[in-house]
Amino acid sequence: MSREVVSGRCVVWIGRPSAEEHFGLIRAGWRTLVAEPGRGDAETNGCSDAVLVVVDLRSAAVEALAVLDRVLDGRSLPWVAIVGVHRSRSDPRVDRRLTEAAELIVGPAGMAVLNQALARAIGLAVVPPTADDEQLAVMTGSSPAIHALSRNVRKFAPVELPLLITGETGTGKEMAARALHRLSPRGNRPFAAINCGALPANLVQSELFGHERGSFTGATARRIGHFEAADGGTVFLDEIGDLPLDAQTNLLRFLQEGTLERIGSCQSIHVDVRVLAATHVDLEKAVSQGRFREDLFYRLNVLRLRMPPLRERTGDIELLAQHFLETFRESYGTRARAFSSNARRAMNAFSWPGNVRELMNRVQRAAVVADDALITPEDLELTGEQLTGTNDSLGSARISAEREAIMDCLRASAFNVSECARRLRVSRVTVYRLCKKHQLTLDQLR
Numbered sequence: 001m002s003r004e005v006v007s008g009r010c011v012v013w014i015g016r017p018s019a020e021e022h023f024g025l026i027r028a029g030w031r032t033l034v035a036e037p038g039r040g041d042a043e044t045n046g047c048s049d050a051v052l053v054v055v056d057l058r059s060a061a062v063e064a065l066a067v068l069d070r071v072l073d074g075r076s077l078p079w080v081a082i083v084g085v086h087r088s089r090s091d092p093r094v095d096r097r098l099t100e101a102a103e104l105i106v107g108p109a110g111m112a113v114l115n116q117a118l119a120r121a122i123g124l125a126v127v128p129p130t131a132d133d134e135q136l137a138v139m140t141g142s143s144p145a146i147h148a149l150s151r152n153v154r155k156f157a158p159v160e161l162p163l164l165i166t167g168e169t170g171t172g173k174e175m176a177a178r179a180l181h182r183l184s185p186r187g188n189r190p191f192a193a194i195n196c197g198a199l200p201a202n203l204v205q206s207e208l209f210g211h212e213r214g215s216f217t218g219a220t221a222r223r224i225g226h227f228e229a230a231d232g233g234t235v236f237l238d239e240i241g242d243l244p245l246d247a248q249t250n251l252l253r254f255l256q257e258g259t260l261e262r263i264g265s266c267q268s269i270h271v272d273v274r275v276l277a278a279t280h281v282d283l284e285k286a287v288s289q290g291r292f293r294e295d296l297f298y299r300l301n302v303l304r305l306r307m308p309p310l311r312e313r314t315g316d317i318e319l320l321a322q323h324f325l326e327t328f329r330e331s332y333g334t335r336a337r338a339f340s341s342n343a344r345r346a347m348n349a350f351s352w353p354g355n356v357r358e359l360m361n362r363v364q365r366a367a368v369v370a371d372d373a374l375i376t377p378e379d380l381e382l383t384g385e386q387l388t389g390t391n392d393s394l395g396s397a398r399i400s401a402e403r404e405a406i407m408d409c410l411r412a413s414a415f416n417v418s419e420c421a422r423r424l425r426v427s428r429v430t431v432y433r434l435c436k437k438h439q440l441t442l443d444q445l446r
């Protein structure tokens, strides 16, 4: 079996760690090898540099201990046992072995408990979680850019002011909006995410503010809009720059007065929602071109959160890639477990025009096609042409501009490929090729 040389202490996890445990371990600096009982000897390959073992005894405990014996193979490695809450029914053979465990965790326990147990088991001083650890949990990543972002998310979450999230496509704007909602006092109330660019122009007002029966042709029944449905919670308006001018006027009125009127009704309804908006286009430019109301822009732009593009998040690319790989492996038993050094170099050199979403898509595809335990640059389709010129600023500017142009045209064509091809004066095949190149999934966009 080929081995990956990576930094970080190696822990063997016998059982199936949850996504939270997997990723929590990576964040705490652990490299995790998963050995699943029932998968034969393959499960113990590559464990020679492990400094610690975690054995999940909550199910198939006897089998898990048999794997433990094979992993230890005569070595005296410390091991940590996770046991279920109802231990009274457990097997006496299992109980006997538990006396040898360096630490015992009664699961399910949180990451803080797990990290502290692991640190104690290898003789490290236990460091209580810091404010920074807490902030890390907001958005995945450990770069200075993501630390600064997480700090702002925490500061802005409890403040009842409108907020504008800016950033390129796929940088995690919706994820940040969800974090802002979760960390706010409205956290257990509804969260409505609305893509303004995807709403049919003639139905925008009705979708957002609702309508009364008979207010227009086809309005056969009263309909509650997204704002009313999210009363008490948060409304996230993605691609706010695509909102038609008449809907902008109604939104402004709602932001000023906290009331709305369903189409076809003159009754004002008080609705209590916090509005978060996001844009990947330059709204100031849209204002200067008369496509976006200046007064609405100032109303929304009270607090501002800028999502850094992935290429600015030095250090996060590998962390996120490993996270996406681990999460994918949770559902699909793929052979791929880590990235070759060439793959890591290629990922760090790439400019990621589609940002985190593109990284996730490439990793998932690579996990499926990889023939070996280590994902290669070929598996990630990051070779030759893909890398040439993309890490210089002119190359990445060209790629971003091309992506932006195709996205804008697709949106303007209501994601109809023939219409988009006609507007761009290229063939439909070219549109499909450009979508593939820029990781634009038409079904998702529609």
Ligand SMILES: Nc1ncnc2c1ncn2[C@@H]1O[C@H](COP(=O)(O)OP(=O)(O)OP(=O)(O)O)[C@@H](O)[C@H]1O
Binding pocket: 139, 140, 141, 167, 168, 169, 170, 171, 172, 173, 174, 175, 176, 238, 280, 320, 356, 357, 360
């Ligand atoms: N820090 C992160 N950790 C894990 N997954 C992330 C992170 N940031 C983004 N993602 C994932 O990347 C994908 C894109 O994120 P999201 O939809 O929030 O981006 P966006 O900026 O709103 O994109 P768009 O402008 O195209 O609407 C999602 O699947 C999201 O779960």
